[in-house]
Amino acid sequence: MRNFKEKFKLKLAENNYKFTRQRELIVETIVENENWHFNAEELFEAVKEKDSEIGMATIYRTLELLEKLDLIHTLDFNEESRVYELYIEEQHHHHLICKGCGKLVEFSDQGIEDFEKELEAKYDFCIDEHKLKFFGYCRECRDK
The missing domain is CATH 1.10.10.10 (Winged helix-like DNA-binding domain superfamily/Winged helix DNA-binding domain)
Known part of the structure; x- marks a missing residue:
């Protein structure tokens, strides 16, 4: 750093x-x-x-x-x-966000990166940025 x-x-x-x-x-x-x-x-x-x-x-x-x-x-x-x-370019990641407590979980997924490449090829489009966020409830909030 x-x-x-x-x-x-x-x-x-x-x-x-x-x-x-x-x-x-x-x-x-x-x-x-x-x-x-x-x-x-x-x-x-x-x-x-x-x-x-x-x-x-x-x-x-x-x-x-x-x-x-x-x-x-x-x-x-x-x-x-x-x-x-x-913002660290080499560490691209996405987020899971709990709507109950606000907990943030970072994750990376090669499948999403592969999907991005497929979209670029299919639509002849150069993607230079994407942000993916999933909203839901963590285990602790679901158990309440």
Whole structure:
């Protein structure tokens, strides 16, 4: 994940943004929790433990910038909150989302990737992105 920080620095420079201490701390916090799906408030709480002077506005601005630079993705699972995750090209995956408790499960499936290739061939179409989300109920919520 160290290269993520370097990638961030490079993208900032390419787009004429400064690499500030606040941005560095926010990115480090995200990277420390690399398998973390987080919302802005959770990130704020984690960053605040390291530097109480960083405000919520800085968190939102940095998340916006990270998304603009294609370093994180917003996952819109429900209307109540936006959830973010690191965007790592080599780790394409999909999500199972529990409508009861909000639990997120990541999964990869070669069959879906093969299906994408079939669609491209069948329709002479170049797919450069897809997002697949399944909604339902986890075992714990079904057992309640």
